[in-house]
Amino acid sequence: MYAFDFERPTTIADAVKALAAADAQALGGGQTLIPTLKQRLAQPSKLVSLTHIAEMRGVCRADDGSVAIGGATPHAVVAKEAASLYPALAKLAGQIGDPAVRSRGTIGGSLANNDPSACYPAAVLASGATIVTNSRRIAADDFFRGMFATALNPGEIIVEVRFPVPEKAAYAKFPQPASRFALTGVFVAKFASGVRVAVTGASEGGVFRWKEAEQALSSNFSAEAVRGLSVSPAGMIGDLHGTPEYRAHLVRVMTARAVQAAA
Amino acid sequence: MPKVSMKVNGKAVSGEVEGRTLLAQFLREGLRLTGTHIGCDTSQCGACVVHMNGVPVKSCAVFALDAEGAEIRTIEGMANADGSLSVIQQAFQDHHALQCGFCTPGMVMSAAALLAENPRPTEAEVRKYLEGNICRCTGCHNIVKAVLAASGQDVAAIAAE
Ligand SMILES: Cc1cc2nc3c(=O)[nH]c(=O)nc-3n(C[C@H](O)[C@H](O)[C@H](O)COP(=O)(O)OP(=O)(O)OC[C@H]3O[C@@H](n4cnc5c(N)ncnc54)[C@H](O)[C@@H]3O)c2cc1C
């Protein structure tokens, strides 16, 4: 690692101020950023640790009925504290990586990173969640901008994520056994207004909504409804773990499993 | 250089570190607590697992300065007060759950975290929980056996070789 300064602010205001310095970078749980720094793929002048900011940690029900999760809340805390408020989300959090990764990794770090195989982006997009930053609110549909890209500006931090709670929901993950990320993962959320389906791990464009399945499931919420559908392998990820065709096939299979688990 | 203070195995400690000093480095090189091993240094193997404020973390993926004020427990803090092996450590010995011993500190710390959270896990729960700890020697069966034995369960029929 190259050398850098380290700050541990305890308020959002101080963190934003510290991040205004040239080449300063936010540090969440470090589960992605620390390995990146070790490979010298990043050279920040200063890291601003967000995990000591009490107002950015924890899970609660907001006044509008949504579930609000602080941007620096570790996966293990979401797995526990969201269990009664939004069980499908808590279950997803409890399946990320391994216990030690879940102790440190945060929801804000996962979303800011937008790894094409990460789990949270699927929940955020399928739930139609809102990403609250230090300066604005961003709808999930506008937040993800392709592999490792988001709508965040430099120095902008995710302070909270607000999830509307669906009537029924589930996440079905086909784990890549070595990395434990999703080889393909599908989050299905059924609201009174319709069904949303978000797919992670499969596309080179990162997380996406499978609109065709949403339509079919909105009129018939059963695994049967997606059986006849198919996804084109064009633009799907191809690597040593799976071909684009394999991933395209998994999209339908995991969608059906998610619907089954939710129903 | 910035100073960091924390409690390690119940003892207040402090030292000078750089921003980039990892908790694993601070423990091993700063405090000479070399029981915590660095295997992969890429967050994959779990040899470096310690407890930070009661939860397991990979100390190769935590900055020392982020552990300011934290309670850290390492393998050196696992034995009983009289120096005899703790129940989990003894079970590892009894069930031949280690060969070269490189993964063992992380395995024991992860096992302790599991049993604190879930005192009587099933075999499947043990395997699932130890997903982030890799052992190149034992094939893992005896580790699973040892953890189940440490939880007070009869392991004669479990994880048959
Ligand atoms: C062995 C292993 C297995 C894993 N398995 C999975 C898995 O199955 N599924 C999965 O989804 N993930 C998995 N992960 C990734 C893990 O969930 C990480 O925690 C996550 O990707 C990054 O979160 P972090 O808090 O550690 O962020 P960091 O690593 O600290 O930061 C990542 C990026 O986000 C930025 N950032 C951090 N916090 C914020 C914030 N609040 N606002 C704005 N920017 C911010 C940082 O500047 C950096 O660019 C795994 C990781 C490991 C090491």
Ligand code: FES
């Ligand atoms: S040395 Fe930390 S996980 Fe391998």
Ligand code: FES
């Ligand atoms: S005993 Fe050698 S790596 Fe586990």
